[in-house]
Amino acid sequence: MVVKVLVVDDSGFFRRRVSEILSADPTIQVIGTATNGKEAIDQALALKPDVITMDYEMPLMDGITAVRHIMQRCPTPVLMFSSLTHEGARVTLDALDAGAVDFLPKNFEDISRNPEKVKQMLCEKVHSISRSNRRLSSYSAPAPVVSAPAPVPRPAPGGFVSSAPTASVRTTPIASRGAPAPSSTSGAPKRKAYKLVAIGTSTGGPVALQRVLTQLPGNFPAPIVLVQHMPAAFTKAFAERLDKLCRISVKEAEDGDILRPGLALLAPGGKQMMIDGRGAVRILPGDERLNYKPCVDITFGSAAKSFGDKVLAVVLTGMGADGREGARMLKQGGSQVWAQDEASCVIYGMPMAIVKANLADAVYSLDDIGKHLVEACH
Known part of the structure; x- marks a missing residue:
């Protein structure tokens, strides 16, 4: 089965290289490209790709905002490209919260120096996330974090805290298959003094x-x-x-x-x-x-x-x-x-x-x- 991919990046060079790498795999077809987040949403709705590769920094609309809209309107597995920096890590984690499935480092040097390794990694990622649970019509992105009303107490080393306030939690399921899934497929857990x-x-x-x-x-x-x-x-x-x-x-x-x-x-x-x-x-x-x-x-x-x-x-x-x-x-x-x-x-x-x-x-x-x-x- 051929995996249809939409490539999103404001760099013409990167769009071409990613498209060339993916198109060299006979089981992957690049069906479109977009230069910003707004185009990505329009193309996702029109082309119905199996996977979207997404950059973060783009004009008109950034990648994280685009991912949120895509997850709300046409849930599709998204592979983010990320820089290997502390800020890049923060942005990538935000993108995963928004609904992206996975990420790859965006390293131009690796693309030119080791094309075979990059091709293998990119194509494997595309194939694997095309089979993920992100492509579900009932999918909704994780709910925003709701801050606790007061600072969350922490126990001292070896100590205990009682009646701690509710922490920031996300209650929206990652995915649903239409009917509610059972809460578990096993009974009560085995209680033990685990180390x-x-x-x-x-x-x-x-x-x-x-x-x-x-x-x-x-x-x-x-x-x-x-x-x-x-x-x-x-x-x-x-x-x-x-x-x-x-x-x-x-x-x-x-x-x-x-x-x-x-x-x-x-x-x-x-x-x-x-x-x-x-x-x-x-x-x-x-x-x-x-x-x-x-x-x-x-x-x-x-x-x-x-x-x-x-x-x-x-x-x-x-x-x-x-x-x-x-x-x-x-x-x-x-x-x-x-x-x-x-x-x-x-x-x-x-x-x-x-x-x-x-x-x-x-x-x-x-x-x-x-x-x-x-x-x-x-």
Whole structure:
């Protein structure tokens, strides 16, 4: 099946290069181009593409505003192009909140120096997001964050906060198939004194993690580690964003950080995060032989060795199967593994790998995972 693509960018050079790269794949057809956000909306309505590639900075209307309008009027998977800077990370995260499925670095040098690698990456992304749950007539973009009426209290290290006010949360489901999806496909979670909650995710993960973590109280009793496939330039900005929205604390992990209740440590992009038996994280250089940096399998596997049956692992939306072998090690040690259900995933790849390998102790919809974490760990 041919994937029809609309290319949106105000740079004529970039439009041509992206169109040439995509058109070289016989299973992809560029059916139109646009030079700004307003044209993108008109073309999306007229041409009904399967995928839209979108720049951010454009005249008349920027890419994020265009994504919001497209998601409201003709939901379509959008691949954003982003600069590898702190500001680029912030903009990209805003675009994902608006409804974009995934992103790629916008690096002109790579296009000229390594065209084969760029072609492979771009075409793979287009094919994968064309199968995402973003193309749904009933889709509505995530609701805007509503700020809490008062500052959110944070527990002191090792301390607890009671009756914390409601944090900023998003209540709009990522996707719906017309009829309401069941709240979960598993029963009540197994309650236990877990020493660690480990969450792994990829495509669709930034919004999914935000949805889960904003449901946790400031006195959440277990340490948390997060592994999100993301470039090195993005993870610090993402951790800062989560920290502002959540009642728990969130930070980009550094070598030697100590696990503690109410703190979530995000694996830094381009590196690997492992857990040692003393309850500290170890940040190691990214191995070029590994596809993912950070890699969920590595973090899950180290947690299995360090904490045995006291880990609760959660695999959220994402393409591929990263996390499956780490989950297998956790299961062998007696730990629990949950998977996000298909209906609420942007890409049902990583959770599907868990389910098909019979490693899932429970399968929950995205909007139920946070509350089940609270139930299980309390």
